[in-house]
Amino acid sequence: MLRHSAATVTRDTSQPAAAGYAAHSGARLTRVVPLHDLAEESDVTLISLELWTTCMALRLAPRNVDSDPITRLASHSKWRAVDDTGGEYVEFSYYSSEAAGLLVETRMFGPALNASARTLTISAPNATGPLGLAIPLP
Numbered sequence: 001m002l003r004h005s006a007a008t009v010t011r012d013t014s015q016p017a018a019a020g021y022a023a024h025s026g027a028r029l030t031r032v033v034p035l036h037d038l039a040e041e042s043d044v045t046l047i048s049l050e051l052w053t054t055c056m057a058l059r060l061a062p063r064n065v066d067s068d069p070i071t072r073l074a075s076h077s078k079w080r081a082v083d084d085t086g087g088e089y090v091e092f093s094y095y096s097s098e099a100a101g102l103l104v105e106t107r108m109f110g111p112a113l114n115a116s117a118r119t120l121t122i123s124a125p126n127a128t129g130p131l132g133l134a135i136p137l138p
Helices: 020-025 069-074
Strands: 002-004 009-011 029-034 044-052 056-062 080-083 088-099 102-110 119-124 131-136
Antiparallel strands (some): 002 009, 029 044, 044 056, 056 102, 080 088, 088 102, 119 131
């Protein structure tokens, strides 16, 4: 967490550094599921699924880097997540960052994943067809 004042910017090291909602909600990271081997036929490269005590963060990178970042991000709307126990998760936030031509998006879902879930299915309509992915949870 950064603390700002008129003269200085300091980093509060008493809290773990994390992006967005999770950092400000007091959530703790419980597990990271690597996804780089999934969705090879999709128009996105999946990076990871972060499981937090209060939410989940899906990180991905669109493969189409020719369009405007806002257009790319908006092309995936109305994301859904459902687990194999019947739990449903709401996408409550998304954001992106871009550096050196690489755009990374983060999709935030809540509430926290059901501890007994073994598969999480993420789906989203987009410009080139639906993205549907079943993520095995170790």
